[in-house]
Amino acid sequence: MAKTTKATKAAEAALDAAAAAAKDAKRLSKTLPKKDAKKLRSVADDAKDAARASKKKITRHPKKVQKKAAAAIARVDKAVDKVEAKLAAAKKAAVKKQSRAAGKSGAKKGATKNGKAAGANSTPPARPTVLVVPSGVSNEEAETSIHAPAPPAASRDSARAPVPAPAGTAEDLSTLTVVQLRARARAAGHAGFSRYTKAQLMALLSS
Known part of the structure; x- marks a missing residue:
């Protein structure tokens, strides 16, 4: 042989x-x-x-x-x-x-x-509200009920920010092609990997 x-x-x-x-x-x-x-x-x-x-x-x-x-x-x-x-x-x-x-x-x-x-500022002032006081209620009580602060609206829970996806693992990288791995390496700022094998590219991106 x-x-x-x-x-x-x-x-x-x-x-x-x-x-x-x-x-x-x-x-x-x-x-x-x-x-x-x-x-x-x-x-x-x-x-x-x-x-x-x-x-x-x-x-x-x-x-x-x-x-x-x-x-x-x-x-x-x-x-x-x-x-x-x-x-x-x-x-x-x-x-x-x-x-x-x-x-x-x-x-x-x-x-x-x-x-x-600007259009809102140019509108004429609203007429004063005429207060009609029911019988048996004093003017002070009626005025107090009008100017009383409104109850606060129910606060809404703020939406939580999405949790960032975890970095690619060796298993994720193994599904990519050599061309795609090179593209990832280039996007990550690596250099000198043009002749790397798939295993070397995976090691570079996993580090």
Whole structure:
């Protein structure tokens, strides 16, 4: 039985990584708009083809196989990063637009409120109330009953603030793809994780 060399092992590992990258990219493409999904699927198909090297080719030219697989993985990573950047920019623009609309709505409500207040100030003063005192009741008693403070309304319990969701556990992270784990790591401010495996990314996010 032929002995497996380091170069052969490295080539096989690269092929596995290329296959995983292709699978993750195809899964991500299902959540994207049609145009972006088509581009990502094309890159994923190239990575899938690169991962299908024959055993004979791996044994004879392991370095070439590894190089081809690594190039395919790099193309997938680049395409995924581009798509994620585009989605982040679109999300940021949507939030900015929503904030601007909320500001305009608030200004409009403020102007309406000021107009109503000005209208209320221009209304003529109300006529004085004529007090009709029933027989047998003194004027002081009747006046006291009118000016007596109204009973306080029942206070409502204030709504409790929602309890923040707990941080993701290792079990939660294990359900995510490599692409999704990289996106989480990028959002958390981590760097230098582009070539991490899924296990390394999970360890990084769990720390």
